[in-house]
Amino acid sequence: MKSLTESLPHTGEGIVIDIGTGDGRFVSAAAKENPNKFFIGVDANVKALEKPSIRATRKPTKGGLPNAMFVQAAVEDLPIEFDGIADEIHIHFPWGSLLRAAAGGDAELLSSLRRIAGDGCLLEIIIGMDPDRDRAELERLEVPVLTPVIIHTFVVPKYLAAGFELLEARQLRREEWAAIRTTWAQKLRFGSGRTVHYLLFRADAQD
Numbered sequence: 478m479k480s481l482t483e484s485l486p487h488t489g490e491g492i493v494i495d496i497g498t499g500d501g502r503f504v505s506a507a508a509k510e511n512p513n514k515f516f517i518g519v520d521a522n523v524k525a526l527e528k529p530s531i532r533a534t535r536k537p538t539k540g541g542l543p544n545a546m547f548v549q550a551a552v553e554d555l556p557i558e559f560d561g562i563a564d565e566i567h568i569h570f571p572w573g574s575l576l577r578a579a580a581g582g583d584a585e586l587l588s589s590l591r592r593i594a595g596d597g598c599l600l601e602i603i604i605g606m607d608p609d610r611d612r613a614e615l616e617r618l619e620v621p622v623l624t625p626v627i628i629h630t631f632v633v634p635k636y637l638a639a640g641f642e643l644l645e646a647r648q649l650r651r652e653e654w655a656a657i658r659t660t661w662a663q664k665l666r667f668g669s670g671r672t673v674h675y676l677l678f679r680a681d682a683q684d
């Protein structure tokens with residue numbers, strides 16, 4: 478599957494924020510391919526951000542990425558410097574409190590996302606779940622097993638109420654999600670039984 482970044486019309490500019498970036502693989506690859514866009518990888522866990530941060534600050538001739546940076550922050554507490562700056566927001570394979578917030582359409586998460594989104598900002602969310610293997614964790618997080626009915630009746634309305642318009646909601650075919658260039662897409666592709674949901678929203682213009 479082409480990432481959203483690759484499939485967007487090439488305006489040549491824009492700020493892309495990847496929340497729950499993990500080891501930053503998506504940010505590092507996309508920043509290299511889109512030198513005129515600026516990428517910010519955000520994660521609550523600072524440990525995972527160390528290596529990509531060090532790599533990004535090298536000289537460009539040594540693999541550095543002047544158009545990428547990594548920030549430790551929880552989605553619940555995004556820096557005010559992000560307010561209104563994002564042209565694209567990505568959340569790929571969320572887990573823990575990020576999964577609970579994204580899959581449940583948590584009001585606090587959605588207001589944080591709307592706060593950092595510029596008008597017309599695209600919001601791409603990719604959620605993978607294995608109802609059997611992940612059962613204990615989903616129960617602990619009180620996250621429903623996502624189905625198209627649950628998504629359309631329970632999840633999407635919360636995003637609409639928060640100021641996002643739905644552009645697309647569908648289940649990805651295995652070959653589509655296995656080709657996504659994030660570490661977790663690659664880790665999970667060997668298991669069976671996982672369903673992966675793709676949600677794409679656009680931030681409404683604010684008055």
Ligand SMILES: C[S@@+](CC[C@H](N)C(=O)[O-])C[C@H]1O[C@@H](n2cnc3c(N)ncnc32)[C@H](O)[C@@H]1O
Pocket residue numbers: 496497498499500519520521522525550551552553568569570571572573574575576659660661662
């Ligand atoms: C399964 S990993 C996915 C990483 C990456 N997006 C990928 O696809 O390889 C989920 C990430 O979400 C981060 N995370 C969990 N809760 C978070 C929160 N509340 N705010 C920000 N990041 C969070 C975790 O630290 C972890 O790096």
